Amino acid sequence: MSRQSSRAWQRMLSGRRLDILDPSPVDVELSDIAHGLARVARWNGQTLGDYPFSVAQHSVLVLELFRAANRQAEPATQLQALLHDAPEYVMGDIISPFKAAMGGNYKNVENRLLSAIYLRFSLPATMAPALGKLIKKADREAAFFEATHLAGFDPGEARKLFGAPSQPAFDVDAFDRLIRPWPTQRAHDRFIETFEAISALIPDA
Numbered sequence: 063m064s065r066q067s068s069r070a071w072q073r074m075l076s077g078r079r080l081d082i083l084d085p086s087p088v089d090v091e092l093s094d095i096a097h098g099l100a101r102v103a104r105w106n107g108q109t110l111g112d113y114p115f116s117v118a119q120h121s122v123l124v125l126e127l128f129r130a131a132n133r134q135a136e137p138a139t140q141l142q143a144l145l146h147d148a149p150e151y152v153m154g155d156i157i158s159p160f161k162a163a164m165g166g167n168y169k170n171v172e173n174r175l176l177s178a179i180y181l182r183f184s185l186p187a188t189m190a191p192a193l194g195k196l197i198k199k200a201d202r203e204a205a206f207f208e209a210t211h212l213a214g215f216d217p218g219e220a221r222k223l224f225g226a227p228s229q230p231a232f233d234v235d236a237f238d239r240l241i242r243p244w245p246t247q248r249a250h251d252r253f254i255e256t257f258e259a260i261s262a263l264i265p266d267a
Contacts, residue, residue, distance in 0.1 A: 085178035098151030100250035111243035137263035149175035
């Protein structure tokens with residue numbers, strides 16, 4: 063079998079063809095990421111509201127929690143926080159128990175995609191461990207708030223799964239608007255606007 067035929071291609075609306083198993087940064091487009099993430103539902107869609115709570119909206123929420131806890135964060139690290147779940151524009155949002163059952167191959171594919179995405183936007187291919195811990199903390203806090211506000215978890219159950227948030231919701235700017243599910247187009251537009259606002263602050267970005 064030729065290398066061409068063995069690739070796992072995904073055709074994007076931009077016209078790009080992304081090899082999922084061997085992704086190239088040149089095939090990554092912001093428009094495809096925003097389009098996909100705005101249409102991928104968190105919590106398998108089992109949330110309150112007129113709209114699914116999308117991965118695009120989750121990404122903005124994680125960024126705001128990260129900013130609230132790290133007021134001096136550089137723009138490049140903020141961009142890494144915003145893009146932390148970007149591979150899900152290709153892979154979808156697979157719930158944690160299923161990821162654990164799938165094992166290491168899933169994580170390897172996810173990490174290769176994330177590296178290609180970071181390189182596409184002139185970021186380090188891998189996240190520094192210390193930064194990774196800070197972004198993971200914000201990610202878990204977002205999961206706690208989503209679980210208790212949208213997914214029917216009581217606070218005690220959510221604390222066991224995700225830990226207790228280190229900051230109250232009222233410390234996060236516009237939290238009420240961030241946790242209320244957005245329509246797909248708004249999630250798409252807000253993700254791109256946030257990306258562009260941060261990128262404008264990065265020299266030579």
